[in-house]
Amino acid sequence: MKKIQTFKLVGLIAMTAILSACDLDGNDHASADDTVEPIETPQTYVYEVTLTNITQGQMISPPAVITHAAGVKLWEAGEPASVALEMLAESGDSSELVALPDVEHSVASETGLAPGESQTLTLELSDTDSMSLSLAVMLGITNDAFTGVTDLDISGLELNESYQQSLMAYDAGTEENDEIAVPGIGGEGFNASREGDVDRVAVHAGILTELELATSLLLPEHKFDNPTAQLIITRVQ
Structure with missing residues (x-):
């Protein structure tokens, strides 16, 4: 048992x-x-975008910098300007540009640039963001002149490396250059009508002052030639 x-x-x-x-x-x-696979932290890229007004007597509107997918252009010579660009070129208002559906990131200043002045805007991106940059500003004592750069690829900039470009003036082709309805000296700003102009963007031919045109309200110091501004982009992180 x-x-x-x-x-x-x-x-x-x-x-x-x-x-x-x-x-x-x-x-x-x-x-x-x-x-559990480790979660990768996106890498951060920081850029300093510096714009300098190199004209003799033109005010430049508050600069706005935007980023977007490659191939997106705010303007193209020979093509009609968008309404957003027209607003910028006629009144210095960049609010419609930064609100465009293709824009991913934007940073804008609240103050313009007097001749000889510089401003630096800081742009922070990650490695998942698009790396095409555009910037546009109005030459304030004109009818519809602007300057800037569009669809600039900054993905190749290494740490502490800079990109530099001289910026030419463009005519938005949206308002007749009468040298009278100029917002920088108290004249009209944005007007939706494009009657009397070519309705296409082109390199600006320059302005006529009171010395060349009796009805012009512009002074000799308001004249400009290309380039009108200097752009420097530096990757700082």
């Missing part, structure tokens, strides 16, 4: 050991299958 009980006890211990081994083996497989 005692031998039978001993056999039962030994069998029970053996069964318990087998079940424990099965549980351990199952847990090992669960750990391997449930491995």
Whole structure:
């Protein structure tokens, strides 16, 4: 009778050991299958965008810098200006440009640039963002002249490397250059009508002052030639 009980006890211990081994083996497989992949933190890129007004007497509207997908252009020579660009070129208002659906990031100043002045805007992006940049400002003492750069690829800039470009003046082709309705000296700003102009963007031919045109309200110091501004973009992080 005692031998039978001993056999039962030994069998029970053996069964318990087998079940424990099965549980351990199952847990090992669960750990391997449930491995959590590390989450990659996006890399941050920081750029300083510096604009300098190099004209003799033109005021420049508050600059606005935007980023967007490659291939998006705020303007193209020979093509009609968008309404957003027209507003910028006729009144210095960049609010419609920064609100365009293709814009991913934007940073804008609240103050314009007098001749000889510079402003630096800081732009922060990540490695998941588009790296095409555009900037546009109005030459304030004109009817619809502007300057800037569009669809500039900055993805190749290394840390502490700079890109520099001289910026020419463009005529938005949306308002007749009468040298009278000029917002920078108290004249009209944005007007939706494009009657009397060519309705296409072109390199600006320059302005006529009171010395060349009796009806002009512009002074000799308001004249400009290309380039009109200097752009420097530096990657600082």
